Amino acid sequence: MGEQKRKQEQKPEPYFIFEKKNYQYMLIGIAVIVLGFILMSGGGSDDPEVFNPEIYNWRRIRLAPTLVLLGFGIEVYAILLNPKNK
Template structure:
């Protein structure tokens, strides 16, 4: 039987997520930020000169893949249930 809260005590709000969810979310944000950092650069100081470095592997394939992995980590963090007990 649940204990009834006293009417004189203020209601304590509960967070939607637990500590483990926030830790995984922070990891996901760090991975997304790392992907955007890898995407940066490759431009030219002179707008009349084309720099082909903007189309290298790191900016076209690797960085977007890392950003998508970070978004996947974020979805996992939202769906994670830290209260679920492991079966033994």
């Protein structure tokens, strides 16, 4: 009788695949990816007859893709991270 009462009193905890630390790293990774895409935007020309060399600057060609790839790396790390093992 006491065993059944204890089972009824225990509420099942919500089931999450990841823990809080994993979600924090995921949010950091998403922020880095978004920052990379923001840095990659712009540099176009309003007139299609005029070439704007600003599209080939260092920020759009080197920095932004590097940030996007770094963000994806952080996402992979966040998925593979197992905070239970210490």
